[in-house]
Amino acid sequence: MQSTSSWLRHLRWLLPTVGAVVFSHAAAAQTAICYNCPPEWADWAAQIRAIKEKTGVTVPHDNKNSGQSLAQIVAEKASPVADVVYYGVTFGIQAQKEGVTAPYKPANWNDIPDGLKDPQGNWFAIHSGTLGLMVNVDALRGKPVPQSWADLQKPEYKGMIGYLDPASAFVGYVGAVAINQAMGGSLDNFGPALKFFKDLQKNQPIVPKQTAYARVLSGEIPILLDYDFNAYRARYKDRANVAFVIPKEGSVVVPYVMSMVNKAPHPAEARKVLDFVLSDAGQALWANAYLRPVRAKAVSKEVEARFLPAADYARAKTVDYGKMADVQKAFSDQYLKEVR
Numbered sequence: 001m002q003s004t005s006s007w008l009r010h011l012r013w014l015l016p017t018v019g020a021v022v023f024s025h026a027a028a029a030q031t032a033i034c035y036n037c038p039p040e041w042a043d044w045a046a047q048i049r050a051i052k053e054k055t056g057v058t059v060p061h062d063n064k065n066s067g068q069s070l071a072q073i074v075a076e077k078a079s080p081v082a083d084v085v086y087y088g089v090t091f092g093i094q095a096q097k098e099g100v101t102a103p104y105k106p107a108n109w110n111d112i113p114d115g116l117k118d119p120q121g122n123w124f125a126i127h128s129g130t131l132g133l134m135v136n137v138d139a140l141r142g143k144p145v146p147q148s149w150a151d152l153q154k155p156e157y158k159g160m161i162g163y164l165d166p167a168s169a170f171v172g173y174v175g176a177v178a179i180n181q182a183m184g185g186s187l188d189n190f191g192p193a194l195k196f197f198k199d200l201q202k203n204q205p206i207v208p209k210q211t212a213y214a215r216v217l218s219g220e221i222p223i224l225l226d227y228d229f230n231a232y233r234a235r236y237k238d239r240a241n242v243a244f245v246i247p248k249e250g251s252v253v254v255p256y257v258m259s260m261v262n263k264a265p266h267p268a269e270a271r272k273v274l275d276f277v278l279s280d281a282g283q284a285l286w287a288n289a290y291l292r293p294v295r296a297k298a299v300s301k302e303v304e305a306r307f308l309p310a311a312d313y314a315r316a317k318t319v320d321y322g323k324m325a326d327v328q329k330a331f332s333d334q335y336l337k338e339v340r
Contacts, residue, residue: 031058031059032266032270033062034082035072036087038062038063042129042289042291046289047289050276051276054281055276064210065170065171066168067167067168067170069082069086070091070094070100073095074098080261080262081265082264083260086256088170090170090324090325091170092118092123093321093322094328096122096259101122101260102260102261102267103121104274112125112294117257121260124258126283127229128291129291130227130252131251131254132228132246132316133225133245134223134225134227134243135224135231135243135245136219138241139222140160140222146247147248151247159206161221161223162206162224163225165207171225172207172225173328173332175225176190176197182247182249187327190327213226228290229289232290232306232307246313246316250316250317252318253318260274280295287299290306290307
């Protein structure tokens, strides 16, 4: 039989381990897993720091794109890993149809305009962006800044153009929709966009799957189909010689949304995250990162002054986001078959 003294020695050895386990569980309880919260995109890095500071909840960085995030939460439907997801609006609509979202109406729910939220709270917009051309002027090596979609077909830009994979990343799909609308197509006819991308192959475009912000700043991708907020961040925060162009043929503006995952492992922490991104502080952070927060009053006059003139933004239109979601898979399949 083990002596009392040896048992006590064993207990003293065990206590630090037990304490570490308890601490580990406590730390985990203050974590919310967000799919598609990349620090380089939309200044999620600042948002994540603020969430930790204001709520105590840690949100690990995650570099998935919208399509990868949707595929993952569907694959994990029986045993979810993520608590919240951030994605383009069409993916939020698809996630609801797949039954992988949970209804939640966060604080300031009533400030979100109708049409930018599911009435039950399965997804809701937190901010929006306008698609255009993010251009590293120095990397053009003296070539003019392109002003239109048609300009991208010019041979002088060979090897200089990038766009995220339209079959996977939301921003890639938005680019296809924008080009298609500008070239006379519709959500029922993607022929013009498919022709544009096929013709663009002669210019050897770069097609990454994840955010390529750093690759534009480095000059590796001089021209990227991207949002205004990333271009303004590069120009005003990272002090890069970056221009943003809304092509003269027109473009689109789209919302990004968040959802709570059905059967989220950390539901209380998930709700804190979703409440914060719609709070005055969270919305101000989006505005300071040059996004259009869904609660419009968060934009300061100082930030507003750094945007392109209203006349330029008049060329960017909304679309039927529900229809955009419905036709997304068919477009992706067609793109993969005809272009890639």
